[in-house]
Amino acid sequence: MANYYTDHPEFEFHLNHPLMKRIVELKERNFADKDEYADAPVDYQDALENYKKVLEITGDIAANVLEPNSEEVDQEGPHLVDGRMHYASKTYENLDVTRKAGLWGLSMPRRYGGLNMPVTPYSMASEIVAAADAGFQNIWSLQDCIETLYEFGSEEQRQKYIPRVCAGETMSMDLTEPDAGSDLQRVMLKATYSEEEGCWLLNGVKRFITNGDSDIHLVLARSEAGTHDGRGLSMFIYDKRQGGVTVRHIENKLGIHGSPTCELVYKNAKAELCGNTRLGLIKYVMALMNGARLGIAAQSVGVSQAAYNEALAYAKERKQFDKAIINFPAVYDMLSRMKAKLDAGRSILYQTARYVDLYKTLEDISKERKLTPEERQEMKKYTRL
Ligand SMILES: Cc1cc2nc3c(=O)[nH]c(=O)nc-3n(C[C@H](O)[C@H](O)[C@H](O)COP(=O)(O)OP(=O)(O)OC[C@H]3O[C@@H](n4cnc5c(N)ncnc54)[C@H](O)[C@@H]3O)c2cc1C
Structure with missing residues (x-):
């Protein structure tokens, strides 16, 4: 099997x-x-x-x-x-x-x-x-x-x-808005603290959110009224059990149709602040995106492997001039190049993952106890890499 x-x-x-x-x-x-x-x-x-x-x-x-x-x-x-x-x-x-x-x-x-x-x-x-x-x-x-x-x-x-x-x-990460794509500093979804409810309330629209109707959302929102840059943004946890968010639209994409890309409307959605205010974009979303980068890299290597499997199987099965086409140098050459790129992509992915493992685990340990000078050096080295 x-x-x-x-x-x-x-x-x-x-x-x-x-x-x-x-x-x-x-x-x-x-x-x-x-x-x-x-x-x-x-x-x-x-x-x-x-x-x-x-x-x-x-x-x-x-x-x-x-x-x-x-x-x-x-x-x-x-x-x-x-x-x-x-x-x-x-x-x-x-x-x-x-x-x-x-x-x-x-x-x-x-x-x-x-x-x-x-x-x-x-x-x-x-x-x-x-x-x-x-x-x-x-x-x-x-x-x-x-x-x-x-x-x-x-x-x-x-x-x-x-x-x-x-x-x-x-889960989902709700960052992008109609007017804030690459430039997340422009995020305008509003977070206001309600003394009456004893929690934050979110109002606004998010767009292109993968798995946007998820159970638990991390949301980038503007908690500091009157600000216009990244320093006025904080990160919130929205729990679907609380209600207050509806899906307005699902994108019709070229591929990965099984993955819903949603437009969301937040209407007085109750949320919890995660970490401190003002660090949403500068610190927390950066960490979130680093995780997402490895995820997308793993997805890309997986898709490459699947494409290579299909190509190889077809080249072995398809016959022309009484020969499986894999025996023709031009075809064999294409497959070899695919495999070389696949192996290279995979090597870069796991080398990066190992570096991330080392610095992130040391960072986590540093919250439990003081790192030794050697460990601090080690963390610095792998963070830089
Ligand atoms: C399938 C899919 C899933 C997604 N999932 C999520 C998700 O889960 N959560 C989420 O928050 N967002 C998600 N997004 C949104 C994604 O993060 C944004 O599409 C992305 O940040 C780009 O924003 P934009 O589409 O508004 O393009 P824009 O920012 O408007 O960019 C338009 C073009 O201009 C270029 N450009 C922009 N700025 C510069 C610059 N400074 N220099 C050079 N070129 C520039 C861009 O490269 C692009 O070609 C998803 C998008 C897609 C397509």
Whole structure:
């Protein structure tokens, strides 16, 4: 049976990179969880085996559920019904299968219900999902927004939201507006603190929001009345259970139809401030975008792998002049170049992921204890890289 993980030894090659040992040691805080959680690894090899198991499950689901569903999902696409987005029918099946397999909140600490997986194997899972259905990868990999909530949210917010994402609730990042695309400093969605309600209220419009009818949104909004630049923007958590946001429109795109791109209307939507005011764009959205960049890179490598698989299979099967066309140098040359670019893209992706793992984990540890001078140097080095 096909498996998008075990079919490609490249994953294991990258997983066995020498830097992984250091990443695992840091991420597992020298395996401190082993006495408290049955699934926590006892050493480096055990941790690697755990990642491989998760990736094998992901590879199986990708090849045998997501990929067979992908054509129907792409043809049906999401629907807009009374201000709510409904996914294509088989997207619900994809969500259900990935939830039952525990493929949500992978990178979150175990105390919130996650698997404490580093970014590198998480990105591999992301690549595998994308190779099966790039649209579904958009929905699934937005779970990554939880990293930003973990990094900048309060402990109360962590305890409230992270277990929900680990259980399979979906996320979105609501940044773009009709007049604020590349130039996010122009965001105008208004956040006002209501003494009466004891919370922030959001009013305005967001556009082009992937998975815009998600359960938990991170929203960039203007909290400082009278300001016009990035310094007046803050980040908020909007919980769909609170109500106040409707979907006005779903974009009709050229591809990734299964991934809903939504226009949202916020009308007195209750929200919580995440972190401090004024740091929304300058600090928090930058962190959010860095996560999204790795997600998009993983999606691109996954799509490249899928395209290469199709091309290779066709070139082996298609015959002309009594020969499979793969035997013609011009065709073979094209395939070799595709594979070389695919391998290069994948190498850059996982090298970057390893650097991100190192600096982000050290940053996280620095909130628990003082880093040693060597660790501080290490963090600086990988942040720069
Ligand atoms: C499929 C899809 C999914 C998306 N998902 C999300 C999401 O989940 N959340 C979210 O918040 N947003 C999302 N977006 C929005 C996306 O982030 C914006 O489309 C993007 O920021 C560009 O903004 P814009 O479309 O308004 O283009 P504009 O900013 O108007 O740009 C138009 C053109 O001008 C160029 N340009 C702009 N500024 C410069 C400059 N300084 N120098 C040179 N060229 C420049 C651009 O490259 C582009 O070619 C999504 C968009 C798409 C298409």
